[in-house]
Amino acid sequence: MAVWPNHEAASRRERLQQLMRQQGLDGCLISQNVGIYYWTGSMQTGYLFIPREGEAAYYVKRSLLRASSESQVRTVDLGSFRQFGAKLAADYPAVFGKSRPRIGADLDVMPAQLYLKLLELVPGADWKDASSLLRRVRSVKSPFEAQRIRVAAQAAARALDDGLSELKEGMTELELLAVIEYAIRRQGHIGLMRMRGYNQEIMTGMVAAGEAAAEPSYFDGPAGGLGLTPAAPQSASGRPIHRGEPILLDIGCCIDGYVIDQTRTAVIGSLPGQLERAYEAAVGILRRTESHLAPGAVPEQLYAEALEMAAEAGLSEHFMGFGADQVRFLGHGIGLEIDEWPVLARGFAEPLEPGMVLAIEPKFTFPGLGVVGIENSYLITESGFETLTASPEKLFIV
């Protein structure tokens, strides 16, 4: 567990305050555990209020004792939630003394029940959805954060080695994933991966082979996997791994709060020619994307170029899922959550900045046969990029 540098919370707050002023917000109320951790250094239950100017306050429900010892932001006993509006007004008279102060909140994750309660408890406020703004601040990682992701990347690479060393014909997808998970857990994986999207879940990733990998899925990624049950319809299944089929090893872990995401393709024996060519096409798209990867590159243009390359290879229908179940992106930000910003997708027109961390994952799906592809995570630097993924880049032949 790494200790936050002294000014980490203050500099994160200042970046948010700058955007708040640009967008005419008077304050932000953050309710989600991940957001509270990002801006305080503590993940205890409560609410974080960040005014447009000046210091934030962390209203803690439980445990105040623990929050006080961890937080870089001043902690306050939340006390009776009924009094929360009055407490905010007393602590921030410049904000709540205004007529209809504009207060942003994380409405993409805050439950409606809580939102309706806040309307009642803080009656004067004009609530705004600040989700985009909060996600924009978090999309640029500090050096401290980038280092956390490097550590997670090393753990994932070692776990992949463990898995590949035990891979053999007839082993089930689940058995292989269990070996990999055991390895990341002993290296400090926190036991879960966080995903922001409503109803989206992720285990430690996905190990799936042959037609099981190519099953259509609700999961917001190019491949979901069959899974063990309709009650968890993704990732590894109980299906044995056969010779000559692609084994997709999409592995993540979360250490000290930060996730990594990477994919490698393996095969026992050799791949059918069609799939091997598709794997090479995925590598080609990754290389081409890397050639643009620097501050100033535009996410939606990177996606558009990948679509063109897939089309040139005659693989449009197979790219990033198959047919109606394709997803419409090439990659995504990672950090405290696996589905951070920016997304390499249409609508993301703001250029890349130094400090952004992206998982880029060109993949091709062949129903009945499997999924092939590759995924690296990258840190955008001043002059280009640093590859964070530590595993060798190749088709693993066992």
Place this chain on the structure above:
Amino acid sequence: MAVWPNHEAASRRERLQQLMRQQGLDGCLISQNVGIYYWTGSMQTGYLFIPREGEAAYYVKRSLLRASSESQVRTVDLGSFRQFGAKLAADYPAVFGKSRPRIGADLDVMPAQLYLKLLELVPGADWKDASSLLRRVRSVKSPFEAQRIRVAAQAAARALDDGLSELKEGMTELELLAVIEYAIRRQGHIGLMRMRGYNQEIMTGMVAAGEAAAEPSYFDGPAGGLGLTPAAPQSASGRPIHRGEPILLDIGCCIDGYVIDQTRTAVIGSLPGQLERAYEAAVGILRRTESHLAPGAVPEQLYAEALEMAAEAGLSEHFMGFGADQVRFLGHGIGLEIDEWPVLARGFAEPLEPGMVLAIEPKFTFPGLGVVGIENSYLITESGFETLTASPEKLFIV
């Protein structure tokens, strides 16, 4: 993976419709993945509409192909979300033709952003928070569901055996938990546990010893554990396990969607007398609770009696957490989520019914020393209860 009996979805829908009529609702819209699975048998992305009378419809966003093959409820392509209100009105004229139909929704989990969108897309509806009603239906398990929980209980018991067989002095909490997790995963644990409460998370449970187990925590349980980092402040830490301290083994897993929850206490050598007496007091509370455990027993009375017994033992301040960080319940429902209804807590005055499944977990916390206690899961039967937890009931001495 077990196949749903033929009328499973229909009988679940009918129980909800009965409550909807009692409460004057015209329909319910279910948005959460777990709720959608509970009422359809599929967990693909979309919305489930259940009218007050008649058949439900499952509007699927992705994957329609997969939902169609899994769902016991009619599936419909969601299509453009912009048209969702019009689609509902066309499919359910008796509901949406009314002036201001009262539509319940799962507002305790639905994000505010989605709620605000629904206000706009289904303009005539009077939205009601149906969380309590949905949780009440789910609190009574069908025989099919009870059997799923029995299966999970067997897996947890075998995993505990694996862990105890490897337990030795100097091993870290994390190493011990990793062994247990590896065992449950290979038996079909889906790789995550679901918890409904906002900002609440659970790994596979908690293995924590000595003062690390007694750390105050945001976690809504009697013991949270120190955890590996403030970014995941619960469960196992990297602390070595010492001789003579209580080791709390609070283990869960999730198989085919259903969770189990159980706790055992272990020690290398022997416990200090004070902690051994507290362990015996916990067992006494569990026995007394069992003596009332049958249809008709009132949850809040079971909690009140446990508080009295803790007071008689002179342990009030240590019961279910310490001091300001105590939680105010004795147990909770389990099923698809770990925090189901009923809760054995003040405010739960509706008597127990056959089919309810409860995890009952008397525990005592001693800051600086550790946590001792026991937890069994029970199915309420027509005449009393069945203990689902399969592990021997004793203080495990290694």
